[in-house]
Amino acid sequence: MSTGTAADGGAPARARDAGALWRLAVATLDGNWEHDHTVPSRTLYPHQWSWDSAFIAVGLSHVRPDRAWRELRTLFAAQWADGRVPHIVFNPALRAGSYFPGPAFWDSARVAGAPAVATSGIVQPPVHALAAWLVHRRAPSERSRAELAWLYPRLVAWQRYLTGRRDVGGAGLASIVHPWESGLDNSPAWDSPLAAVPADVAVMRAYQRHDTDHADAAHRPTDLDYARYVALVDAYRAGGYRDDGLGGRHPFLVECPLVNTALGLAEHALAAIARETGADPGPHRERATRITAALVDRLYDPVGGTFHPRDLRTGRLVPARTALGLMPLALPGLPARPVAALLAEACSPRFGLAARMDRPLPSHDRTAPDFEPLRYWRGPSWQNLNWLLWRGLRAHHRFDLAAGLRDSMVDLVATAGCHEYFHPDTGAGLGSPAFGWTAALLLDVLAEP
Ligand code: 2M8
DSSP states (O other), X not given: OOOOOGGGTTOOHHHHTHHHHHHHHHHHHHHHEETTEEOSBTTTBOSEEHHHHHHHHHHHTTTOHHHHHHHHHHHHHTOOTTSOOOSEEOOTTSOTTSSSSOHHHHXXXXXXXXXXSOBOSOOOOXXXXXHHHHHHHHSOOHXXXXXXXXXXXXXXXXXXXXXXXXXXXXXXXXEESSXXXXXXXXXXXXXXXXXXXXXXXXXXXXXXXXXXXXXXXXXXXXXXXXXXXXXXXHHHHHTTXXXXXXXXXXXXXXXXXXXXXXXHHHHHHHHHHHXXXXXXXXXXXXXXXXXXXHHHHHHEETTTTEEOOEETTTTEEOOOOBGGGGGGGGOTTOOHHXXXXXXXXXXXXXXXXXXXXXXXXXXXXXXXXXXXXXXXXXXXXXXXXXXXXXXXXXXXXXXXXXXXXXXHHHHHHHHHOSOSEEOTTTOOEEXXXXXXXXXXXXXXXXXXX
């Protein structure tokens, strides 16, 4: 990783270049700004994505707070009547075929309760309440209080959707119906539940993928993955995206540690927002406690010492040890034993977290036989996971490790730019070269050493 040399007095390159990095991140966000939202990438992802917008708002709060609020408003203006926040809000100005699967495939217009703008019908991790709170905290003002007041009932409805209609397991956790809902699309965590989804790779002949026009096919999910992604959307859409009776009919139902960590973090953030806007924070605190307890009860393996997704079709935990399992560390109320176990897991050779990191944090156990350093969520390092873990380390007072992870995050961009993801050994930039949340979260860690 980049460090100073004797010739330059030993100063770390990143310290010298903090100003340049800041400007690069701001230019990346400005370049991806699209009238009322920020695209994750101009080429690969030209519409608005749900959890990207939350991370992006956190970054924008440091430089363009008005845009941060606009970003969240645009997303929540597309909230469905049942409270779900769709994972993609399509920009109607773009030509059909700019992204697969596009508006015609999702066909949200046909569904009662969907907004006027075309959206997808699935969701992503609910990191928005946390983002809204951080945006306000960074630049508190009359405007930000008004924005919080506008968002609060919408954020509550979003939580209610996830903890109500999506509590398929009945234990107080939200289930996902598609790997895309986790945000870690092709993580090894989904291999076994996805293998049970009937799909024929030949269906992909009827569609045209666009991701492989802009990114190396060897880095992206395979056509068989996509055949299953399509089959899952077909099944969910055929039921009008309704959630009642999912347990009896949907072929992919999983409780994800990241989604449910975000769910708990959202209740903590809602408690703070409630306090600020004159509502009662108590119920949010209680819900945060209940979600944290359910997460430990349902998804923690005390023997292996990490969290795993629970496949509701088999009732079993998925054995893969991915970075998803580390995410509950972000919860301030996580009990001491799982905290200690996750710190040990993160610092083990599987993930290599250290006060001075020699390699970036991978998205999957680097000692596993199915670790793939180039393929998307099967090994590469991602700044949003790094950022969530960085926050968790600070929440649990491991400032030494948090500083190591932060340095690694800064080094990645200093070495490779604002790429979508990074090679977990060399730090080389992979995927889209001008990626929104990479830029945004860099601003956040630069601002909070
Ligand atoms: C990726 O997912 C989309 C589908 O939602 C795709 O591959 O086309 C994921 O990395 C996801 O987490 C992210 O939100 C999205 C946009 O950046 O891209």
